[in-house]
Amino acid sequence: MQDNPIDKEDILMELAELRSLDHDYADGRILGSMCTQAHPFAKEVYCKFLDTNLGDPGLFQGTKRIEEEVVKSIGKLLSLDKAYGNIVTGGTEANLMAIRAARNHARKYKGITDGEIIIPDSAHFSFKKAADMLNLKIVEVKLDENYKIDVESLKEVISDRTVAIVAIAGTTELGLIDPIEEISKISAENNIYFHVDAAFGGFSIPFLREIGYDLPVFDFSLEGVCSITVDPHKMGLAPIPAGGIIFRKEEYLEVMAVDSPYLTVKTQSTIVGTRLGASSAATYAIMKYFGKKGYSKIARNLMENTRFFAQNLKEIGYEIICEPELNIVAFNHPTMDTKVLAGKLEKLGWKVSVAKCPVAIRVVLMNHIKKNHLKELLEDLKDLY
Ligand code: 0PR
Numbered sequence: 001m002q003d004n005p006i007d008k009e010d011i012l013m014e015l016a017e018l019r020s021l022d023h024d025y026a027d028g029r030i031l032g033s034m035c036t037q038a039h040p041f042a043k044e045v046y047c048k049f050l051d052t053n054l055g056d057p058g059l060f061q062g063t064k065r066i067e068e069e070v071v072k073s074i075g076k077l078l079s080l081d082k083a084y085g086n087i088v089t090g091g092t093e094a095n096l097m098a099i100r101a102a103r104n105h106a107r108k109y110k111g112i113t114d115g116e117i118i119i120p121d122s123a124h125f126s127f128k129k130a131a132d133m134l135n136l137k138i139v140e141v142k143l144d145e146n147y148k149i150d151v152e153s154l155k156e157v158i159s160d161r162t163v164a165i166v167a168i169a170g171t172t173e174l175g176l177i178d179p180i181e182e183i184s185k186i187s188a189e190n191n192i193y194f195h196v197d198a199a200f201g202g203f204s205i206p207f208l209r210e211i212g213y214d215l216p217v218f219d220f221s222l223e224g225v226c227s228i229t230v231d232p233h234k235m236g237l238a239p240i241p242a243g244g245i246i247f248r249k250e251e252y253l254e255v256m257a258v259d260s261p262y263l264t265v266k267t268q269s270t271i272v273g274t275r276l277g278a279s280s281a282a283t284y285a286i287m288k289y290f291g292k293k294g295y296s297k298i299a300r301n302l303m304e305n306t307r308f309f310a311q312n313l314k315e316i317g318y319e320i321i322c323e324p325e326l327n328i329v330a331f332n333h334p335t336m337d338t339k340v341l342a343g344k345l346e347k348l349g350w351k352v353s354v355a356k357c358p359v360a361i362r363v364v365l366m367n368h369i370k371k372n373h374l375k376e377l378l379e380d381l382k383d384l385y
Helices: 008-019 040-048 061-077 091-110 126-134 151-157 180-189 205-210 278-315 338-347 371-384
Strands: 084-088 116-120 137-141 162-168 193-197 225-229 243-247 328-332 353-356 359-364
Touching: 040 278, 061 084, 061 243, 061 278, 084 091, 084 278, 091 126, 091 162, 091 193, 091 225, 091 243, 116 126, 126 137, 137 151, 151 180, 162 180, 180 193, 180 225, 205 278, 278 328, 278 371, 338 353, 338 359, 338 371
Parallel strands: 116 137, 116 162, 162 193, 193 225
Antiparallel strands: 084 243, 225 243, 328 359, 353 359
């Protein structure tokens, strides 16, 4: 740090210069992001809550109530009348809380001290972080030919050390929904904690179902589901950071509680201590602002873009990995190596993301990718064919 103060104007100029090095969602060239421009109204509300701290909720009782309301309404969206949980920094923290709850629950009620979690090959890497931090072993369950959890293989890997089973509603790479109803039954039968990672799909599947899309049930209406991750900062159009963790029962928060003697509340279950209330407030505002109808319209629009893109890709000779269930399309050229194709697209200014399982170019059709951008991309792909 320099000795003397610097003028605001100069600081702002310097920051603007650095900011200009960032890619801009508005260009429609960012193809692999699950985040997008947050809605201006959500940003406006966010700024009004920059001094709030939900780490000491007795001091911010109004903001705490906002967080509770958001958790309640996300819970309702997921068929849960009385929801428990928090608005956290993102899917990673939400998944970490779920796995911590499962581990502590199994330790307390089953005496498991060397636990394992069963996750699919398609799981987000946040579960690897969670397992590492919580000292759990990862057991990977195979996917079937449709890239979803193979239920028979799942049954085989369950053991008396299993503390949680994880399934995904909207996989990171392909946007697919695992057979959650079947897995819920298996979890309930075996009395094992079942976590659904709907970080991506949670803010679209319920709305798409409501307007008639044929998508499977993935929520708390299934008795085995113990917790769900749903991220407002992905399909919810809330500003980063906003993840959501919703628990079916309060006891899952209780098994994680540690004493916080000098605070206004005497225990704390979240991982983060001092934590901003702005994410809850912005999520509250944007959910009210859109309502179910608003979110349905967005989800439908994105699905229409997805269909348009997938259809056109096929017409110009590219191979799609699977029919999209949500707004992600993964594809390959029939002969060109995927990395080579990705490199060529990068040279043309596209910010490409390559899936690993299976290897493919993946496009997440978020709100910032408009029809005209897709047409430009298809033109470039046609030229490269
Ligand atoms: N669960 C699922 C299913 C996810 O897809 C992700 C993130 C997470 C959990 C973790 O969420 P947080 O990143 O909020 O902690 N999925 C994307 C990924 O990491 C997120 C992303 C966002 C990637 C923007 C790129 C990007 O530009 O792949």
